[in-house]
Amino acid sequence: MATIKDVAKRAGVSPSTASRAMHDSPLISEETKDKVRQAMKELDYSPNFAAQNLANQTSNTIGVILPAREEAVGDNPFFIQIIQGLASICNAHDQLVSVASGQTTEELIKNIETMIKRGNITRFVFVYSQANDPVLEFIKQHSKIHYVVIGSPYTDKETTCYVDNDNFKAGYDATKFLLAKGATRIVYAHTDLSEKVQNARYKGYLAALSEVNITESPLCLSTERDDEIKNSKALGQMLSKTGGKVGVVACDDILAIEIQHLCDICEIEQSELALLGFNNSLLAKTAQPALTSVEIFPRFLGSEAAALAINTKGNDKLKLETDHIVVPHKIVERASTKI
């Protein structure tokens, strides 16, 4: 029976590259994928028998930790795609994916404790990253537990294994995209700049603007319906400034949709704006006009995190081949940026 190493050898790539190519990761070029597919075919390789190639495990299960607050999960369509990516890679490597959930932080920690004690689970993936997370603190107390974070860690970044998008680069690319569309003023709209993702996208936006010597104040809005009047006023003021085609980089699709609504309220023609969001969620597709948005490939965030977790070697502390993986992004162009 051929192993993943055999496939990698025949294709002339590393085993991790072979694994990524098999799962159609955007990190791998089409050329390399073709080589790997060819090698798989020649060796009659079936990914489901790859288990023997993995390092020895203390358990054949990867624990996946969802955030405790249920609203946080319910409103985020990415978690399921992340879990799909995780499950797809884990299943293919004979690993089970076990989900830890709880309505409160205490319940979640209790459940994780049970998974560790009764399930002998030693490897976990956090599908989120938040500041001052008691769940992460709990996991850190266990010296034999390995964990991978999806998102940018708030603490111990140097020693933490994580998978993330390059949100700085995403903000930069989004801004450059609107400049290329002919926008002469570009505003960054956000809800909270202390939030890591929004902040990184903002920094990238600033970097792109500084290259063309444009300055602009960020526009702070809220997504609460009750703040509609305050929001409209802020948007109106921003747009009333003289001159030029205006581009808006919104920190995510939800805020971009809110800006579309505010335009309707203020009777601002949407064709006067070039509006762009992030995450390429269902909201972007159903928006009117359909919203240009930055795809962040949540499924691949999940599959890369799974690969990191699976490749953790036994009980040795984080002997990983790579400890930080960046999943690329892609601007999906729709009607909202046609100015």
Next chain:
Amino acid sequence: MATIKDVAKRAGVSPSTASRAMHDSPLISEETKDKVRQAMKELDYSPNFAAQNLANQTSNTIGVILPAREEAVGDNPFFIQIIQGLASICNAHDQLVSVASGQTTEELIKNIETMIKRGNITRFVFVYSQANDPVLEFIKQHSKIHYVVIGSPYTDKETTCYVDNDNFKAGYDATKFLLAKGATRIVYAHTDLSEKVQNARYKGYLAALSEVNITESPLCLSTERDDEIKNSKALGQMLSKTGGKVGVVACDDILAIEIQHLCDICEIEQSELALLGFNNSLLAKTAQPALTSVEIFPRFLGSEAAALAINTKGNDKLKLETDHIVVPHKIVERASTKI
């Protein structure tokens, strides 16, 4: 250590009612929940030690099967809430929740096979129900595997264990709601009446209309952007018919949002319509005007399915206390139905 049976006895309810009350199920009255909470307090009961009360298991893991087509999952925000509900109940009963996923049907079946063979998993929950599902056929071949379906089974409904909303009743209630709002004509908008959920909601709508002797043809639309002109025409024709305040029951939130867009295109004032969707998704909250929608409690679909799966007794074929659970729905009123 108190068991769930002790709590149930002290509260004067059955163990399954006690379990539901502990997880805040909408099936249980507030009064009963209070009784159970009181009993838990008096007995110092901690749900995490309830494992000893469960029937003997062949494995302490429940397998959760996601649909194979990844788009189907990515666009449905409920799956994650269903998984949360499942995980919450299973975790509390010392059961692991293991997710099966695959990019293709073949991959998914292979992964489930591995879970059965290597993980000794004998209990599965399908988080979806679709016609002619090869995955369900595969599971049915295994006499020792028990499964619970979330949604209405397409075949063997009498002998299948399932958890569902009452979509007939939901369609009926939605229609009655619009009648009470003063609508004198009510149209049912759908994309495909051969789809079970859409069809059941339609039947409920028809039942409500027949009570008041109103008849109306269903409005078939598509959610493809390319069909915008065809859709607008159909909507315009429907609304051009003489008379009265018009209510629209859309088969789900996505179609309701599309109808809002079509109104904009046709320059139909949204205040002239009372529009209602189903699922109470993020789309309903961010719509403009915000959309009245029927909440279907996906988290409780998950937790009830978990309870059914956990209560399956060993290898005996489906000795369940109940084999069909209906999770209630609730109309969440927003601006779109103010006529």
